[in-house]
Amino acid sequence: MLTFRKAREEDVAEIVAFTMDTWEWGDYIPRVIGRWVADGNAYVALLDGGIAAVASMLLVGKSAYLRGLRVRPDLRGRGIGEAMTRFLVDEARRAGASIATLLVAEWNGPSHNLVRKVGFKARLYIYGGRPAGGRGGRCLEGAEAYEALAEALGRSRGYACLPDEPWVCTAVTPWELLARGRPCLGESLYIGRFSFGAAQGNPDQDVTSLSPEGYRERYAAHVLYSMEL
Incomplete structure (x- = not known):
């Protein structure tokens, strides 16, 4: 069963291990995850005792900005990214946000499909x-x-x-x-x-x-x- 919680300092090494090679050039998550955890705005999805995904939610006034969603490579294609996004949307509501936003690179077709399925609408470039x-x-x-x-x-x-x-x-x-x-x-x-x-x-x-x-x-x-x- 998939569960969610805020990321902890002891999670950082595991997160870095599965985000180092997201793309050919690597990933920025290993450089920032320690700060996100320290600031209290990083979350993890847990499956069978291990970290299945990571993401961050930053509150700016009444807005919630979602960023850095990464699913462990061997668990992709199982709906974990969608579940994590829906959890963060619910977390944003609980925090009193009235709108949630996120960025998706133009070339990232799977992520466009995911966020549209959850209910996000494209606004501008x-x-x-x-x-x-x-x-x-x-x-x-x-x-x-x-x-x-x-x-x-x-x-x-x-x-x-x-x-x-x-x-x-x-x-x-x-x-x-x-x-x-x-x-x-x-x-x-x-x-x-x-x-x-x-x-x-x-x-x-x-x-x-x-x-x-x-x-x-x-x-x-x-x-x-x-x-x-």
Whole structure:
């Protein structure tokens, strides 16, 4: 029987062991799972006394962002990923979230099928990578900053990536963005490492954006999915 609980420090080694070679290039989970566990937002699915899957849920205001779902290779195709996703959706409801979001790489057909089956709907594309140039422009304060973000979020249907965690993309308010960064007007409005237009920022850091333009090295496009809870 499949059961679920928060991940513990003693689970980290087992999680790292089955996530090291998810793709040809490896996986980012071994680098971050220790922090996720310490922060209390990692969960595991257990089967026959072992860890069958791992994932994380991060709360941002009234939004829950789901990330990092990985199923142990020898247990794939048994519905464990779907069960884990449904558990996290229920966990988000219990935590008081009103919406859940997640990103799926454009090329990842099985994951698109899974999240659609659970009830997620595709909302927009998110692009990420290393930008070609720096920042620049004029930074905003006070009411002007709030109004610029409110207008930009109106165009993005309320979705953005976090200024300080650009791969966490979810439904946010202007206040939640302002608590994490200061918006500036360059080629387009950007805040921290996220841009509502073309990519902007430090060429040595990952950034995300709503436009595929402005990248020196652009990774695979991602689809942002959401579900009202």
